[in-house]
Amino acid sequence: xxxxxxxxxxxxxxxxxxxxxxxxxxxxxxxxxxxxxxxxxxxxxxxxxxxxxxxxxxxxxxxxxxxxxxxxxxxxxxxxxxxxxxxxxxxxxxxxxxxxxxxxxxxxxxxxxxxxxxxxxxxxxxxxxxxxxxxxxxxxxxxxxxxxxxxxxxxxxxxxxxxxxxxxxxxxxxxxxxxxxxxxxxxxxxxxxxxxxxxxxxxxxxxxxxxxxxxxxxxxxxxxxxxxxxxxxxxxxxxxx
Amino acid sequence: xxxxxxxxxxxxxxxxxxxxxxxxxxxxxxxxxxxxxxxxxxxxxxxxxxxxxxxxxxxxxxxxxxxxxxxxxxxxxxxxxxxxxxxxxxxxxxxxxxxxxxxxxxxxxxxxxxxxxxxxxxxxxxxxxxxxxxxxxxxxxxxxxxxxxxxxxxxxxxxxxxxxxxxxxxxxxxxxxxxxxxxxxxxxxxxxxxxxxxxxxxxxxxxxxxxxxxxxxxxxxxxxxxxxxxxxxxxxxxxxxxxxxxxxxxxxxxxxxxxxxxxxxxxxxxxxxxxxxxxxxxxxxxxxxxxxxxxxxxxxxxxxxxxxxxxxxxxxxxxxxxxxxxxxxxxxxxxxxxxxxxxxxxxxxxxxxxxxxxxxxxxxxxxxxxxxxxxxxxxxxxxxxxxxxxxxxxxxxxxxxxxxxxxxxxxxxxxxxxxxxxxxxxxxxxxxxxxxxxxxxxxxxxxxxxxxxxxxxxxxxxxxxxxxxxxxxxxxxxxxx
Numbered sequence: 001x002x003x004x005x006x007x008x009x010x011x012x013x014x015x016x017x018x019x020x021x022x023x024x025x026x027x028x029x030x031x032x033x034x035x036x037x038x039x040x041x042x043x044x045x046x047x048x049x050x051x052x053x054x055x056x057x058x059x060x061x062x063x064x065x066x067x068x069x070x071x072x073x074x075x076x077x078x079x080x081x082x083x084x085x086x087x088x089x090x091x092x093x094x095x096x097x098x099x100x101x102x103x104x105x106x107x108x109x110x111x112x113x114x115x116x117x118x119x120x121x122x123x124x125x126x127x128x129x130x131x132x133x134x135x136x137x138x139x140x141x142x143x144x145x146x147x148x149x150x151x152x153x154x155x156x157x158x159x160x161x162x163x164x165x166x167x168x169x170x171x172x173x174x175x176x177x178x179x180x181x182x183x184x185x186x187x188x189x190x191x192x193x194x195x196x197x198x199x200x201x202x203x204x205x206x207x208x209x210x211x212x213x214x215x216x217x218x219x220x221x222x223x224x225x226x227x228x229x230x231x232x233x234x235x236x237x238x239x240x241x
Numbered sequence: 242x243x244x245x246x247x248x249x250x251x252x253x254x255x256x257x258x259x260x261x262x263x264x265x266x267x268x269x270x271x272x273x274x275x276x277x278x279x280x281x282x283x284x285x286x287x288x289x290x291x292x293x294x295x296x297x298x299x300x301x302x303x304x305x306x307x308x309x310x311x312x313x314x315x316x317x318x319x320x321x322x323x324x325x326x327x328x329x330x331x332x333x334x335x336x337x338x339x340x341x342x343x344x345x346x347x348x349x350x351x352x353x354x355x356x357x358x359x360x361x362x363x364x365x366x367x368x369x370x371x372x373x374x375x376x377x378x379x380x381x382x383x384x385x386x387x388x389x390x391x392x393x394x395x396x397x398x399x400x401x402x403x404x405x406x407x408x409x410x411x412x413x414x415x416x417x418x419x420x421x422x423x424x425x426x427x428x429x430x431x432x433x434x435x436x437x438x439x440x441x442x443x444x445x446x447x448x449x450x451x452x453x454x455x456x457x458x459x460x461x462x463x464x465x466x467x468x469x470x471x472x473x474x475x476x477x478x479x480x481x482x483x484x485x486x487x488x489x490x491x492x493x494x495x496x497x498x499x500x501x502x503x504x505x506x507x508x509x510x511x512x513x514x515x516x517x518x519x520x521x522x523x524x525x526x527x528x529x530x531x532x533x534x535x536x537x538x539x540x541x542x543x544x545x546x547x548x549x550x551x552x553x554x555x556x557x558x559x560x561x562x563x564x565x566x567x568x569x570x571x572x573x574x575x576x577x578x579x580x581x582x583x584x585x586x587x588x589x590x591x592x593x594x595x596x597x598x599x600x601x602x603x604x605x606x607x608x609x610x611x612x613x614x615x616x617x618x619x620x621x622x623x624x625x626x627x628x629x630x631x632x633x634x635x636x637x638x639x640x641x642x643x644x645x646x647x648x649x650x651x652x653x654x655x656x657x658x659x660x661x662x663x664x665x666x667x668x669x670x671x672x673x674x675x676x677x678x679x680x681x682x683x684x685x686x687x688x689x690x691x692x693x694x695x696x697x698x699x700x701x702x703x704x705x706x707x708x709x710x711x712x713x714x715x716x717x718x719x720x721x722x
Contacts, residue, residue, distance in 0.1 A: 045317075048322050049324070049325070049657045049658070050317065050322050050323065056654075056655075058652060058654035058655070059654070060653075060654070073654075075652070084499070087408040088408075088409050088498070088499065089406055089409055090394045090405050090406050090409040090411040090415070091393045091394060091405055091406060092403065092405075109393070110386070110387070111386065111387050111390045111391065111393055111394065112316070112385050112386015113381075113384070113385060113386075113411055114326040114327065114384075114386065115410075115495075115499075117324075117326045118326050118327060118499060118501055118647065119499045119500050119501065120500075121500050121650075121651060122652070123323065123324045123652055125323075126323065127316070127323065127326065128315070128386070129315055129317030129322075130314060130315040131315060151314075151315035151316070151317075151386070152316060152386025152387040152388075153386055153387065154386075221651060224500065
């Protein structure tokens with residue numbers, strides 16, 4: 001059991017991904033691009049392996065034609081409790097947030113050694129190979145709450161920390177606790193089948209806490225001891241990863 | 242030594258053989274040797290100028306234009322991608338750190354065990370270390386996303402009271418390299434002082450005399466100065482060996498401390514040290530053959546030196562093969578899924594298999610085939626071929642460890658493919674040219690043979706008559722009880 005899950009801390013933000021419900025539609029990816037000012041790099045760059053999306057949906061085929069089934073596995077930063085990306089950064093650009101218990105990337109601090117990206121077993125980190133380009137009039141729809149990153153630095157899924165902060169501040173101002181489901185990262189909000197659920201694992205009555213106790217629950221590469229905050233629910237007869 | 246007049250003709254023949262076999266027995270007048278070395282240093286021919294300008298052009302093309310282009314536009318101009326975040330820049334970095342191990346480590350080990358034949362080769366080897374480290378030290382900067390913020394890795398006092406992360410192997414790496422560079426610069430400089438003073442004493446031009454007077458720290462050659470020099474060198478000899486070994490161990494930790502299948506290996510530390518010495522000795526052999534040919538140092542660098550270097554190379558071939566096999570076998574036997582993916586990619590008939598087999602051929606088969614025989618070791622072009630082959634093999638090894646290993650991971654969906662871009666190739670050529678250029682320039686600034694050390698050795702070596710034959714002898718100095 002992770003030390004982060006049982007302490008006196010207020011929130012342990014977590015996400016549940018129900019593989020049974022994922023249709024592979026890609027709405028989460030699109031929502032993430034829009035919310036987090038992710039540049040669209042085009043076909044050629046994506047072919048080189050330089051897509052900038054913070055979520056990817058891995059598609060695996062099961063069986064032989066004509067009895068084929070597609071399996072979809074959405075993977076984003078797993079917000080590890082013991083994150084391999086953190087100790088290797090020479091300048092503390094990636095570190096563990098003591099209040100949100102997620103992995104934070106400080107864009108301004110990053111010098112771009114890319115060690116964190118190599119050391120991430122989930123390959124979820126993204127590097128800015130070039131300065132981002134938002135052709136007219138796309139720059140008008142940039143999210144003012146999120147930094148537009150420059151070339152040469154790392155970035156990754158933040159669990160939409162700007163949204164977490166916004167809700168935290170609103171709740172604090174109103175003098176009330178945060179309700180379950182009040183914080184919704186863009187991908188969770190956009191998911192049409194509710195395959196993605198977000199919430200506080202420290203609150204035993206939250207939806208994520210209940211789902212996390214499912215018999216179907218597992219974590220990616222759990223044997224590495226990274227203590228991810230993303231919990232997957234196995235799909236039916238599937239044996240993915 | 243028996244005088245020529247009374248010596249039996251057979252003994253004269255023996256004496257000739259002994260002298261031909263060992264530089265230290267083949268004594269010549271000191272002034273003659275001094276002038277020979279200095280003449281080689283002062284001769285600036287048209288060919289030399291053309292070579293220097295050509296190399297300078299390549300350095301400008303690679304390290305000014307290509308690197309500048311990359312800084313301006315971003316690392317996208319290199320071939321790296323996701324998941325191959327590290328490419329030839331890191332392979333080059335490890336390669337040059339490896340080359341740097343020849344010099345100082347070889348020279349320090351040979352000094353510490355009192356291998357007398359080392360005397361004429363130490364300078365050339367130590368200079369190699371310093372230049373290779375300079376080239377290697379550039380690569381982390383070239384590799385960085387935001388080169389202009391490199392100083393954030395240094396523990397300097399700043400208003401935000403931020404320290405660098407001492408848990409990061411990159412941090413250890415930077416400190417190890419700076420320590421090694423400082424140490425090997427001093428190690429190169431100390432035995433250079435008497436030779437710089439020699440150049441000063443033979444210089445007539447005012448500016449030149451002044452410059453070498455400063456460089457030689459006003460060396461006069463008094464008893465006390467020699468004593469201090471020998472003590473300082475003895476200390477540095479023993480300091481630099483653990484420093485050198487630790488540097489390449491720490492370089493290996495950039496990989497071994499990680500989570501990457503194919504990198505997190507416990508044998509990487511010693512394996513990298515052995516590989517570094519291996520490629521370094523190979524490069525040293527090539528450099529010595531070049532120096533001997535182009536500087537006309539046939540008197541100083543002889544068959545005996547190539548033979549001995551060749552033997553070290555052959556020993557290192559076996560060491561490297563053993564370490565490589567040990568690492569490969571245990572990982573293969575472990576049958577980890579992610580490593581199976583990697584093996585399918587880089588061995589058997591996988592797309593990266595040609596690199597793998599080429600590495601084994603150039604690193605094991607060719608060196609053993611050449612270095613096995615004395616003729617192979619002592620023929621300049623053959624030992625050079627072995628040295629070049631080893632360096633191609635060791636470069637392939639680093640290339641396999643960095644971009645090839647990163648191409649495969651635990652998620653087949655996220656596998657990648659890496660091809661170096663023209664920018665990366667130009668920068669690599671530029672850095673190789675920089676290394677050669679620095680060497681070419683140094684050959685006209687300081688004597689590439691440590692003359693005083695050779696002369697010191699010659700004083701201590703004598704040919705003695707024992708019974709009916711002549712034998713070489715060494716005068717050893719022991720401190721009185």
